[in-house]
Amino acid sequence: MTDYRQMWSDLGMDLENHDNLCAVLPVAFGDTYLSQENRPEGMAFYDFVVSEIHGVRPAELIEHQKNGGKVFGTFCIFVPDEVVFAAGGIATGLCGGSQFWVPDGEKVLPKSTCPLIKASVGARIGRTCPFFRIADMYVGETTCDGKKKAWEILAEDVPVHVMDMPQMKRPQDIAKWEDEIRNFIKVVEEQTGNQVTAEKLAEAIKLLNNKRKALARVYACRKADPTPISGKDALLMTQIAFYDDPARCAEMANKLADELEQRIQDGVAVFPKGAKRILISGTPMAIPNWKLHHIVETCGAAVVCEEACTGTRYFENLVDESQTTLDGQIHALAERYMKNNCACFTPNKGRIEDIIRLCKEYKVDGVIDANLKFCTLYDTEGRDVERALKEAGIPVLGLETDYVDTDAEQLRTRIGAFLEMLGE
Ligand code: SF4
Numbered sequence: 108m109t110d111y112r113q114m115w116s117d118l119g120m121d122l123e124n125h126d127n128l129c130a131v132l133p134v135a136f137g138d139t140y141l142s143q144e145n146r147p148e149g150m151a152f153y154d155f156v157v158s159e160i161h162g163v164r165p166a167e168l169i170e171h172q173k174n175g176g177k178v179f180g181t182f183c184i185f186v187p188d189e190v191v192f193a194a195g196g197i198a199t200g201l202c203g204g205s206q207f208w209v210p211d212g213e214k215v216l217p218k219s220t221c222p223l224i225k226a227s228v229g230a231r232i233g234r235t236c237p238f239f240r241i242a243d244m245y246v247g248e249t250t251c252d253g254k255k256k257a258w259e260i261l262a263e264d265v266p267v268h269v270m271d272m273p274q275m276k277r278p279q280d281i282a283k284w285e286d287e288i289r290n291f292i293k294v295v296e297e298q299t300g301n302q303v304t305a306e307k308l309a310e311a312i313k314l315l316n317n318k319r320k321a322l323a324r325v326y327a328c329r330k331a332d333p334t335p336i337s338g339k340d341a342l343l344m345t346q347i348a349f350y351d352d353p354a355r356c357a358e359m360a361n362k363l364a365d366e367l368e369q370r371i372q373d374g375v376a377v378f379p380k381g382a383k384r385i386l387i388s389g390t391p392m393a394i395p396n397w398k399l400h401h402i403v404e405t406c407g408a409a410v411v412c413e414e415a416c417t418g419t420r421y422f423e424n425l426v427d428e429s430q431t432t433l434d435g436q437i438h439a440l441a442e443r444y445m446k447n448n449c450a451c452f453t454p455n456k457g458r459i460e461d462i463i464r465l466c467k468e469y470k471v472d473g474v475i476d477a478n479l480k481f482c483t484l485y486d487t488e489g490r491d492v493e494r495a496l497k498e499a500g501i502p503v504l505g506l507e508t509d510y511v512d513t514d515a516e517q518l519r520t521r522i523g524a525f526l527e528m529l530g531e
């Protein structure tokens with residue numbers, strides 16, 4: 108690994124504590140990922156990204172800033188990255204997926220906050236993540252209560268713009284999201300000093316659509332039985348997509364899809380025929396949260412799809428590229444983003460319809476509906492998800508997980524019993 112200590116020091120990071128994180132991540136990655144057999148060659152790129160996770164991309168972002176560019180950190184798939192790229196900025200996902208950051212988050216947040224929020228706040232205030240140090244502005248949204256309060260805490264330390272999310276999907280809500288996007292354009296224009304024109308926005312819409320299409324190609328390969336890629340590897344690709352350069356992300360995902368399509372033709376698989384096929388639905392799994400996939404796949408089943416923001420919700424639905432005016436494009440953006448079925452909406456029937464559709468498309472044997480501890484939204488919605496799946500004759504296991512590893516054995520026991528039941 109290249110030595111990035113000077114860069115981290117210039118970013119004002121806590122080098123000593125950051126060393127502790129750098130010591131544990133390669134071990135966790137080796138145990139979870141490098142222990143897999145017969146991985147696609149295309150995963151070498153993603154392995155490299157992880158090996159340089161706090162180096163290569165942060166250095167690119169700093170270079171962008173040196174050239175006068177701005178970096179916007181986001182925490183939710185509702186934030187339209189297109190606007191940022193149209194203004195010559197870079198958008199990068201910031202959600203924290205490691206328990207390492209949680210204790211720092213708990214210094215300012217109640218313990219009964221979901222680990223994703225605690226880790227995200229902890230990564231900032233503990234000064235142990237370069238991405239959180241680099242971003243010129245954070246972009247939050249009013250999706251859940253924990254996040255709303257987290258923005259207030261983060262705003263004491265870094266500029267934060269909050270987008271006010273509608274909580275329903277009526278026509279007036281889509282119009283409201285359009286207004287929020289309009290307002291976001293103004294904020295981004297002020298920050299970057301660049302105007303968002305219809306030409307620039309059209310280019311950015313294409314850029315992000317191409318990324319979505321590439322990710323969708325990889326996911327389409329997972330519909331093959333047996334699957335040519337493990338769920339863990341597919342999850343890693345999606346997690347990295349949140350902060351990689353969008354053009355490179357599309358290029359590498361397309362390369363991986365080429366290889367997977369060839370594997371399907373050649374009958375190359377990573378799980379034996381007959382291995383149970385699992386769809387995981389629920390809360391996002393930010394990098395390096397690989398826990399559930401690892402448990403399921405080391406129990407012998409294959410995760411073939413994620414109905415999650417680190418899954419199908421991230422790339423399904425393209426933005427209409429035919430619009431040539433800013434008004435038309437903003438409307439197209441609002442329509443596309445409002446198709447996302449986050450549990451923050453009421454009612455949220457579309458999510459249940461999506462899960463059932465995906466179960467058919469990916470030939471799923473069972474669903475694990477998993478929510479992060481203290482996420483009331485997904486926990487509550489779990490009741491409806493389980494009921495609908497049972498009615499549709501699809502076996503389902505509802506689980507709650509945390510970033511700590513102390514529940515891993517209990518999860519393994521429950522997942523093992525669920526898989527055994529599927530085998531009957
Ligand atoms: S689960 Fe909801 S709040 Fe979280 S990233 Fe997805 S859309 Fe945003």
Ligand code: SF4
Pocket residue numbers: 221222223224250251252253254390391479481482483484485
């Ligand atoms: S997992 Fe739930 S509680 Fe946590 S940030 Fe997402 S919506 Fe909010």
